[in-house]
Amino acid sequence: MAQLTAQKRVLHADLHGDRIRAASGSMVAYEGNVDFKNSGMGGGGGMRAALKRAVAGESISLMDCTGHGRVHLAKDAMDVLVVDLGGDTLTVESEHILAHTEHLRLDVQFAGLRGMTSGQGLATTTVTGQGQVAIVSDGPVMALEVAPGQDLVVDPDAYVGSRGQLSMNLVSGVSWKSLVGEGSGEPFSLRFTGHGLVLVQSSER
Amino acid sequence: MTYPPNNPYGGGNPYGGQPQPGYGQPQPGYGQPQPGYGQPQPGYGQPQPGYGQPPYGGQPQPPYGGPPQPSGPPAGVPTTLNVQSLPDDDNVNPYVFCITLNGEWFMSKGAMLAYYGNVQFDAVTEYSSVQAWVGAKFSSPIYVQDWVVAQGHGKVLIGDRGFDLNAYDLDDGNLTIKASNLCAFSPALELKQSIVPGFVTLIGTGKFIASSNGPVIFVEPPFRADPDALLGWADCPSPSVHHDAQWMTQSMLGALSGALGRASGEERQYDFTGKGTILLQSSEVAREDPAVLRLVESQTQLLTNAQAGSLGQRLVARAQQQH
Numbered sequence: 443m444a445q446l447t448a449q450k451r452v453l454h455a456d457l458h459g460d461r462i463r464a465a466s467g468s469m470v471a472y473e474g475n476v477d478f479k480n481s482g483m484g485g486g487g488g489m490r491a492a493l494k495r496a497v498a499g500e501s502i503s504l505m506d507c508t509g510h511g512r513v514h515l516a517k518d519a520m521d522v523l524v525v526d527l528g529g530d531t532l533t534v535e536s537e538h539i540l541a542h543t544e545h546l547r548l549d550v551q552f553a554g555l556r557g558m559t560s561g562q563g564l565a566t567t568t569v570t571g572q573g574q575v576a577i578v579s580d581g582p583v584m585a586l587e588v589a590p591g592q593d594l595v596v597d598p599d600a601y602v603g604s605r606g607q608l609s610m611n612l613v614s615g616v617s618w619k620s621l622v623g624e625g626s627g628e629p630f631s632l633r634f635t636g637h638g639l640v641l642v643q644s645s646e647r
Numbered sequence: 648m649t650y651p652p653n654n655p656y657g658g659g660n661p662y663g664g665q666p667q668p669g670y671g672q673p674q675p676g677y678g679q680p681q682p683g684y685g686q687p688q689p690g691y692g693q694p695q696p697g698y699g700q701p702p703y704g705g706q707p708q709p710p711y712g713g714p715p716q717p718s719g720p721p722a723g724v725p726t727t728l729n730v731q732s733l734p735d736d737d738n739v740n741p742y743v744f745c746i747t748l749n750g751e752w753f754m755s756k757g758a759m760l761a762y763y764g765n766v767q768f769d770a771v772t773e774y775s776s777v778q779a780w781v782g783a784k785f786s787s788p789i790y791v792q793d794w795v796v797a798q799g800h801g802k803v804l805i806g807d808r809g810f811d812l813n814a815y816d817l818d819d820g821n822l823t824i825k826a827s828n829l830c831a832f833s834p835a836l837e838l839k840q841s842i843v844p845g846f847v848t849l850i851g852t853g854k855f856i857a858s859s860n861g862p863v864i865f866v867e868p869p870f871r872a873d874p875d876a877l878l879g880w881a882d883c884p885s886p887s888v889h890h891d892a893q894w895m896t897q898s899m900l901g902a903l904s905g906a907l908g909r910a911s912g913e914e915r916q917y918d919f920t921g922k923g924t925i926l927l928q929s930s931e932v933a934r935e936d937p938a939v940l941r942l943v944e945s946q947t948q949l950l951t952n953a954q955a956g957s958l959g960q961r962l963v964a965r966a967q968q969q970h
Contacts, residue, residue, distance in 0.1 A: 523725070581742045581809040587729035592763060600760040600806070639727060642761050644742035645809035 444543050446574045448522040453515040453540055453576045457507065464515050464541035466503040474511015504539075515541055520578035523641075525605075529572055534603030534641075536567040543573035577603060581644030588634045595631045596642055606638015730763045733802050736814065736854065744812045744856050746803045746831065753785065753838070754797050754805065754831040764801015771796055780834075787840040787847060789938045789945070790826055797831075805830055810858035817855070823848040824857055824879035824926070827936040831856045842885055843917075845939050861929030868919040876927050883923030889916045 445456045455462050457476060469478065480503075507513050516522070517540055525532055527546065542548070547570045569575050577583070579602050588594045588608060595613065604610070613633045634640050726732075733739065735747045746752060748766060759768070774796040775781035785791060797803060806812065807830050815822065817836060826847045832838065835853030849855055859878055871889055880886070919925055947955055 581806070582740055583725050584739060584743065584804070585725045585727045586761060586763075586804075587727050589729070592730055594761055594763055595766070596761040597757070597759055599757075640761070641725075642804070643809075644740065644760065644806045 444574075446524045446541060446543065446576050448524045448576060451516055451519050451521055453522045453524070455507065455513045455515060455541060457509055457511055457513065459510055461506055461508040461544050462513075462541055463504040463544075464507055464513070465517060465539060466505045468515045468517050468540055469505075469507070470514050470516050472511055472513040474509065476507055476509035476511045476513055479506045479508070515576070517578045520580055521582050521643075523577050523579065523583050525575045525577060527569065527571060527573055527575060529570075530605065531568050531570045532575060532603055532605050533566055533568050534575070534577055535601070538577045538579060538602050539567065539569075540576040540578045542569060542575045546571040546573045546575065577641070579641070579643035583641045583643055585639045586642055588636060588638055588640055590635075590637065594634045594640055596634065596640060598632055600642050600645070601632055602641040602643050604634065604638060604640045606636065608634050608636040608638040608640070610634055730802055733763075733804075738812060738814070739804065741811050742809050743804055743806045744814060744830075746797075746805065746856070748797060748799060748801050748803050750798070751834050752797045752803075752831055753834060754795050754803075755807070755829060756793050756795055758805040758807055758830045759797070760804045760806045762801050762803040764799060766797055766799040766801045766803060768795045768797055770794075774798075784834050784836070785838050787838055789840060789941050790838075790847060793938065805856065807858035810860050811862060812856055812858050813863060814854055814856050817849060817851060817853055819852050820881060821848055821850045822855075822879060822881040823885075824855075825877070826938060828857050828859060828878055828928075829855065830858055844942050845936055846879065859926075859928040864927040864929060866925045866927065868921055868923060868925065870919045870925055871916040872919065872925060872927060874915065874917055876930070877917055878926040878928045880919060880925045881923055883919050883925065884921045886917035886919050889918035891915075 444458065444460050444462045446462070447454045447456070452470070455464070457474070466480065522540060533551065539548075549568045549570065551566050551568050583602055586594050586596075588606070611633050613631050728739065733745045735745070737745060739745050743760065748762075748764070753771070754768075769777075771781060771785055771791050771794045775785070781796065785794065807828075810828075812830065823841045823843070823846050826845055829847060829849075832849060832855035833853040836849045836851045836855060839848045839850065841848045857878070863878060868883055872886075947958065950958060
């Protein structure tokens, strides 16, 4: 079973004859015998996912890494975090996915209006199954807990992903008056309710 | 889960050595000599134990756990934070600060990352029509468009481009800081525009949060600073501009050819004299400050029409050169 280990801004992937998928062009070095091959459209999620991606504009470009050895992956010197999934679902912006192990399924979930504010596409990616996902973030990720009575509001640009039974709505923190002319700078935010974790990065770029 | 409220990293002081009361929460009273500042701080610049290393929090984290990993807890998994475990007016990590909001705070547009609770963000211009005191506290028309008033109760997380964030406590003092590095300040303080373009001065007693690209370096005058690396200064008289002597000689000789062309980028410094503290950041990367344009534009009123015309021509030529 391939093992992903994060070390600050580099991800180490140990391959034992199996396969991982990684963001195209993210390999910085490797040891051993590893083959790199483009996964084709849809990030390997099959034709249906490819179609949905095309419609949603949630772009993702992954490559297959197979063989024996250790691959070092990195993206724009961003911090790396490995999330272990045990059959549950992680929702994450596709641009934050660095790599994932073999038996995970990537799909597209339509997120409604949210994409309009952040320019990150109208849809978001879900990762389901048993395995590991490596995500990158601008600065370390904070996991903020959402519980009933503890709603969390997040800047769309700082939002990385979420996990658990959460529902997300778009909120406007400003009165309609200030939308005309100067905005408040936080014109739209994402409000999370329910029970789960929201991953937030430390930069609002 | 219980966490020590002021130690979001779990065990150990993340910044190395001895417990520094409030990394980033410098010192009451800027003017006095500060033990520890000006000399290298232990822990800065060296690998930070406890950061990005395994047991971040110690305990297994239910939502992240999944099946227990044979190789121990996965590296770098962040501690789960919630309203209770977020620190009170302190850094969550070097790049994120948590403000416990109970009333109002001024915040730079876009600094908010996330918040819990009931918080309303209003443009300063909008808010001042409701609350007249805002105009007295925020005395800078140039910057007013870039600021919001956060109002309500809750915990607000702020960040700035992933830069290091530090909180500063002013005790009946004054501190001038690069406007694009100021993230938030308490309305107990008064903001005024500095005479030096691109800088604002905070006066009074209260807390503010500023970002720096790399750790902040504190020095005492007499000192010359590169304008890009200069973050701010406290208690010093305003700096004068110092030009490299050799460059001055050359540009006086070549004055006819237009001195602007022969810049190495390092011939101009800000010169500080007198008593006080100067704050530097360890990088020179500057952010485009939209207010500087407004500031310069407002000063063109000093020009006669003919002068303004020739300035316009020079600016057009410069814009064309850069393409």
